[in-house]
Amino acid sequence: GAVVSQHPSWVICKSGTSVKIECRSLDFQATTMFWYRQFPKQSLMLMATSNEGSKATYEQGVEKDKFLINHASLTLSTLTVTSAHPEDSSFYICSARGWPDNEQFFGPGTRLTVL
């Protein structure tokens, strides 16, 4: 299957700082990528849909000014957690949708810990 990478795999930061997470589709082009967060022992919660060349679509309850998403190219989407606080600590996972089957391929996730 197709490969999606995320960087970094884990990050620890101080409260108030901003953190950028990259999601790359390595061997295919993805016009649409998705960002999820996952709390321990819970399923994935969709945060936003990232579309190449246009603004992201955020799910209800997700602050777009706090979670900035940029889909600058067909292989790269970034999620920036601005002014991070301890409650933002979570496991963030991205996925990229392939064509034409719309099969989704997931990255390995990024563990964010905000002190």
Next chain:
Amino acid sequence: KQEVTQIPAALSVPEGENLVLNCSFTDSAIYNLQWFRQDPGKGLTSLLLIQSSQREQTSGRLNASLDKSSGRSTLYIAASQPGDSATYLCAFFSSYKLIFGSGTRLLVRP
């Protein structure tokens, strides 16, 4: 609103058993469905993809079926192995996004 339910929430079986994981959904207007496995602290690995026009897909010891009329999908794992221990998630692609079930945590005992 589309809802996805997975039963059982957790399952523990001895090695070698055949097992079935269940997934049900409320809205038949799905585009496709995927079964994933997730190991602790890791991302998701796609196991099988079934398009809405298909009834089942097979990959090795895994077989997934889809019955849109009854709103059900099953994942059949043959001859389970300890390496199959993980959380299994089903997800339906509808309204341009994946909708996930809460998962089944599987433990295969040696």
